Amino acid sequence: MINIILIFLYLFVGLAFQKIKWFPTDSYKLLNKIVIYICLPALALYFIPKVHWNNQLLFPIGVTWIGFILAYFFFGFLGRKFNWSKKLTGCLILTAGLGNTSFLGFPIIQALYGADGMKTAILVDQPGTFVVLSTLGILVATLYSSGEQNGVQIVKKIMFFPPFVTFVLACVMNVLGFDFHEWIQFVLQKIGSGVTPLALVSVGLQLRFESRSQHWKFLGLGLLYKLILTPAVIYFLYVIVLNQHSKMIEVSIMEAAMAPMITASILASTHGLKPRLSSMMIGYGIPLSFITLTVWYFILRFI
Numbered sequence: 001m002i003n004i005i006l007i008f009l010y011l012f013v014g015l016a017f018q019k020i021k022w023f024p025t026d027s028y029k030l031l032n033k034i035v036i037y038i039c040l041p042a043l044a045l046y047f048i049p050k051v052h053w054n055n056q057l058l059f060p061i062g063v064t065w066i067g068f069i070l071a072y073f074f075f076g077f078l079g080r081k082f083n084w085s086k087k088l089t090g091c092l093i094l095t096a097g098l099g100n101t102s103f104l105g106f107p108i109i110q111a112l113y114g115a116d117g118m119k120t121a122i123l124v125d126q127p128g129t130f131v132v133l134s135t136l137g138i139l140v141a142t143l144y145s146s147g148e149q150n151g152v153q154i155v156k157k158i159m160f161f162p163p164f165v166t167f168v169l170a171c172v173m174n175v176l177g178f179d180f181h182e183w184i185q186f187v188l189q190k191i192g193s194g195v196t197p198l199a200l201v202s203v204g205l206q207l208r209f210e211s212r213s214q215h216w217k218f219l220g221l222g223l224l225y226k227l228i229l230t231p232a233v234i235y236f237l238y239v240i241v242l243n244q245h246s247k248m249i250e251v252s253i254m255e256a257a258m259a260p261m262i263t264a265s266i267l268a269s270t271h272g273l274k275p276r277l278s279s280m281m282i283g284y285g286i287p288l289s290f291i292t293l294t295v296w297y298f299i300l301r302f303i
Helices: 002-018 027-050 055-081 086-097 105-144 151-159 162-176 182-192 195-206 216-241 247-256 262-270 275-302
Strands: none
Touching: 002 195, 002 275, 027 105, 027 162, 027 182, 027 195, 027 262, 055 086, 055 105, 055 216, 055 247, 086 105, 086 216, 086 262, 086 275, 105 151, 105 162, 105 247, 105 262, 151 162, 195 262, 195 275, 216 247, 216 275, 247 275, 262 275
């Protein structure tokens, strides 16, 4: 419960800083860089070497891959049909295609499903959400941002993207059965824990609750996809088509229904992909997701 309260507290701190005249208005850019270049790599090096693989793990790992790829085709189709700008399309792919499967997901799954549920939640987040963000996410952010970049530039940007580099290193460590000394793990865990407060304060600094915003219809469409359509697709594939019924499947669907990912919003913002809309996806998506998650929980429990 305390983690859920902290979500709103950090957002409020960011909003409060907006009202302080002497506080730098672009300070969120520094926070974004700290999250992407320091905190995320630390999380990869801490968690991924500890993952133990088997075929059943493909279900939770596949959640984000399915959701993101569908978002790419869904919003790509709408973008072409309605002549949206590349920045708008890229923003919706990133923010609606990636869910907040860690800070929002972990405390909720812990409360509802206990320690066993957390094992599944970590798989959804690390080899799922985290890897998609570090590969397909940075690819989309690069392709849809302003300016023309060739294939070599894009591949170079991915290959030298710090979270991706550390992910590859962490995978090598996993294969070799190697992990850092306990005190190094402790340091990595502490550095990685900075993701949530820094990212949420950054979002709060950028958030604008504008009643006349031009982004309202796109906000509604993005949240419809993330909170309703994505978990519905995962439910259909896993439960109806593949006839899978287990706590792992329930947790996977609940994680699919989480609000948009904070770091994806930051990635979109740093690449100039509609920063206002990306922050609105977080600011409105998180509180609204508590309602939709309740609905999904009862659907999974009683249907």
